[in-house]
Amino acid sequence: MIFKNYIDAGIFMKNVNSCVENPNDNFVEKLKEIFSRRSEKNSKYSLRAFARDLQIEPSLLSKIMRGLYPLTEAMLQRIARRLGLSEEEIANLVQEFRLQNKALEEGKAEKANTFFPIAIDHLKYISESYHIDLLALIETVDFKNDIGWIANRLDLSEEKVKDAFDRLVRLGYIVLNEQKVTLGKPQYSTLGFPSTSDSLKQMQATSLEQAIKALFKVPLNERSQSTLTFAVDMKLIPKIIDEINSFRRKINKLASVEGKRPTEVYHLSLSLYPVTTRNNRR
Structure with missing residues (x-):
């Protein structure tokens, strides 16, 4: 407003600014890394198959992996568990998510005071x-x-x-x-x-x-x-x-x-x- x-x-x-900013860049990179590993092991493993394993729509997964859809913390944890990550790995990703989100909000506030x-x-x-x-x-x-x-x-x-x-x-x-x-x-x-x-x-x-x-x-x-x-x-x-x-x-x-x-x-x-x-x- x-x-x-x-x-x-x-x-x-x-x-x-109306652009979508993504506070979960590290998690997106993790997704890409896991998808790449699975694709190397199985040449027929597609993005659709990856979405099926994560129990989300392929179109949504595509947006997430391109940084066009900002995840909530709850959604990040849900996908991370479906990836089979350990609780320690999930905790680290959540901590990074919170830190990035805080930095983004502080950046917006600073930008909002520039005239x-x-x-x-x-x-x-x-x-x-x-x-x-x-x-x-x-x-x-x-x-x-x-x-x-x-x-x-x-x-x-x-x-x-x-x-x-x-x-x-x-x-x-x-x-x-x-x-x-x-x-x-x-x-x-x-x-x-x-x-x-x-x-x-x-x-x-x-x-x-x-x-x-x-x-x-x-x-x-x-x-x-x-x-x-x-x-x-x-x-x-x-x-x-x-x-x-x-x-x-x-x-x-x-x-x-x-x-x-x-x-x-x-x-x-x-x-x-x-x-x-x-x-x-x-």
């Missing part, structure tokens, strides 16, 4: 937040390179979508390769821009307008909007902001690491501000 996150007046968009800055001179051209929404929409699994379809999904006019699309192509944020549409970079960020930037404020404002629109149009089970009003010692504000940032990072990690097949574009908007006027601001 793709999220846009707002922090210190900054906006960034994240995406998740490419939007050029500051470009921001004035894409200050309406639907430009970022369009970039995020490209990463959904059912994206169609069709102006009418995009307009319907983002609830915008076709003219506005066409102008935004052309602008993003011209600025290099969208790349067209024949009929295929991809992002120029995997993740974009406006963090680090001056919080006084008028373009950045405009981007924030349009997003808040969308939040109001969602309040009246989107079913409650598809959104979460709430407000907390409280009295506070100003000395605690930095600590509260740190807690908000920690929560934002947690949501970011959840969406980036566990979101395998994004279907929708969401905003996560976090605002903390005073409603009282301090004496020194009067």
